[in-house]
Amino acid sequence: MNNYIGLPEKGIGVREEDLDWAIYHHIPENGGVTTDDLAASTGLECALITASLERLERYLLIRRAGETVRLLTIQESLIECQCRHTPDLPFVIENGVIKAKRSEE
Numbered sequence: 001m002n003n004y005i006g007l008p009e010k011g012i013g014v015r016e017e018d019l020d021w022a023i024y025h026h027i028p029e030n031g032g033v034t035t036d037d038l039a040a041s042t043g044l045e046c047a048l049i050t051a052s053l054e055r056l057e058r059y060l061l062i063r064r065a066g067e068t069v070r071l072l073t074i075q076e077s078l079i080e081c082q083c084r085h086t087p088d089l090p091f092v093i094e095n096g097v098i099k100a101k102r103s104e105e
Contacts, residue, residue, distance in 0.1 A: 026042055031070065
């Protein structure tokens, strides 16, 4: 799918991965940034940024808390990946907190 920077008839078409990569590099390494700040720094529409952030979160590269976005560390990303793909772990991560899984009765 092509996204356009600027108007579709005058803008530059970019792939979603390229758009995601560009937005990812506008998120500071330490601390967070808001969606509005990303819109201001990239010049992109909020809808494009929101769609990109959803993909980046699904790929375990960022975490969103309300309007604030921050990069995940490599360690956080690896733990989240293991939790997502190993269903028999005795714990879960909810909102950045490691919790024991509830036993289902």
